[in-house]
Amino acid sequence: MRHNMNKTILTLIISIIFLGTAAAAPHKTTYLYAEKDGEKLYLDHYHSSVKGERGCVVFLFGGAFVGGVRDNEAYNDYFEFLTREGWDVVSIDYRLGLKPMTQSDMQPTLRETIGLLYNAVNIAVEDLYSATLFILDNADRWSIDPEKIVISGSSAGAITVLQAENELCNHGELATVLPEGFRYAGVISFAGAIFSVSGEPQWAEKPAPIMFFHGNSDQQVPYKKATLLGVGFYGSNYLVSQFNKLDVPYWFYMVKYGTHDLAVTPMRNNLAHIREFLKSFVLAGEHSQRTTEVSDTAFPKRPTSFDVKDYISANYGN
Template structure:
């Protein structure tokens, strides 16, 4: 009997501890959509306001949950950051997102997710006092589809691409962005004026999201889902040309399975990057990590031979 009571106590304690780890909040509601986020608060917050990390999970805009971002959010909170992992509309659910998809639908998926990330950002700006957040120190991160979301949310013209009535302040700028296996549709969006500190990581033989410059899924130009993308390697070199602050981690010959690598297995690298950014430490570095794999990407480039 005592043994059973002890086991019950341990189970209840475990459930309670997990429940207290984060708060689930609604950050956006309209007539058709309700969106939530899981918020992780540092156990000890000083008098100074805390920086914020907002994370966007991957899943091809068709699957995935905000729980996928708990690992990086939890670690960031343990290092003094307020951190949130958000849900967003999975617009490509039951739609085709590969070569036989529709280009305009792909772009719309990017646009909806980016707008909802802007709404999550606006939620924290409006509630900055409540959650003790320094709104000049807001970072965004994402894996795969989430990475494409954060890249476009950072560099798109918000007035042009906005779909909701409430807008971020015109002067607002993210403090930095962390992209795992992401890509952007137009490198020209990143200029000397708009560039912000960026940590990028990517498998060099990713067959889904190009590491360099190529079509999404390496689709041929005569298909309905053709979309040119500029991946991490192209973004990194472009930022170097702008003399910006950037770091690239390349998983040599790795595929799309590395899209969550730093977030799940080495989150301190993400926190170190954010800390360095907040301390005005400029970085221009490229780290190549061997995966002991062979490149099977369609164009055969490994970028790390």
Template sequence: MKKVLFLLLFANVLSAQKMQTLTYFKNDTLQLDLDLYMPDKKPSGKLPLMIFVHGGGFSGGQRLQNASFCQYLAQHGFAAATISYTLYMKGKKFSCDGILTEKVKAFKFGVNDLWLATSYFLQNKEKFNLDDSKIFISGSSAGAETVLHAAYWDRNLMKMYEHNLPPDFKYAGLVSGAGAIMDLNLITDKNIIPMFFFHGNGDGTVPYGTAAHHYCKTDASGWLMLFGSYSIYNYALAKNASAELYTYCGGGHEYSGWLFEKEQQKIVDFLEKIMVGEKIQSHTIVKTGKKNELSCAYGFCD
């Protein structure tokens, strides 16, 4: 028994040695760090990179959330980083009784921090042996909202810092766990990228389809219309783009991190197909045994 415990402890130490904490942005008032996980074995070529953004309503959470996802990716030949970012809503209201402009500003801070992290990796691509044409982004809940807007917002119009991203830079793809975007029109034929979604269709926090954030009434001070995974997926199909959706039938917001935590191989499969140029258009409905008014509105619970 003691030998087994020692081996487990030794394995954990080795695993910890593969992770390095780095500062990707610093000014007089702010320091932003990330944890970078690299493969054990020296690769034959340059590495694809995944940048992960944690959830927490832009007010909580930490980059250690879903560190296991980054470790899993590193074991499968990816460089993977999980980042800290500005939690602008800390101490503020982010629900129906919040302030709309403040909610949008929270998105903007998260997106700009992700752009800064991306810029950091582009500037250090030789140091980390990265393939700059294979940079992916992912996140759950608030992190998913961050990656969706980072992919499709106008970087000049919405920038808060000089991120130094090339004008023609595009992410190779994104993974969104219970995410949403403010406007489908942000996604165009020119900027659309491959997308992987998973979402509970009974989510009462971030809409699975098209609805207000938290399903707020229209007279609420924090009313914000959002287009969730199902709406974006169908929009992508209409543009004949690559998109994959896992619908957790009856599931709520607790499924926002499900595949990052429990079924990472499904994400790896998607990424590997995208990297070899395969077209993906797939919708998988997963029964959870749960049922509520929101989920059954889509007809998947029959």
């Protein structure tokens, strides 16, 4: 009888733990937000249980513009953390402009690859803007504050959100679809960069506060820059050097000898830093420049200098 009672108690405890975990998981609703080039684009809206008007974090997955999915389990901790903190999360599809390269015998030249990449980044930005419009159209119904929309992305998604913020600051043609005067409240980039075909990125207006995560041994997205005649990627370290001169608020979290793992690991290991960024920089308007340099003894010394061909090879093969 004692055995049965102990078994009953154990079952009850497990049930309570399970129910508690299930209750903490955010509720998700899926919407079709656009259809482009014959492709249906969906977004998942994760609802925070916090009452009243809330901020929203729009997330773009990684995958080198050839793959990836909006509901990858690797992002669950991040989404659940944000909803617990009182933020809604919208994780979106976007067109994968380089996917055709993996579905054919295409062997583009370096020049052709640059053109394909430029188009891939631009159409991803277009899709982010379309998703933003969808959120704005539903802001009242979803209780989202239009002035507290933060964009966040991993790898290719991080490139897209940085590119979108740069396009918006420069009043670029792609950004004209957004309401006049609209600005994002912040940007969180997990191993991102800006792609330019006309030299270093320009900033007609100062960007929103940006949080960068990057390792200086990242061989897939440049930590500094990778360019040929001004065409290429300008990474987190390069952008921070620009922001120092422009007096732009940022938080740069860099890991010495860190690899492209920084595209994902901060979404599990650096939630406290992200909380502080959202609280201090986005909500409280802190205007400061922080750099957190981490030297992880678990990381061996690795190369930290790569050229354009190295990055192309690391992402798409020889």
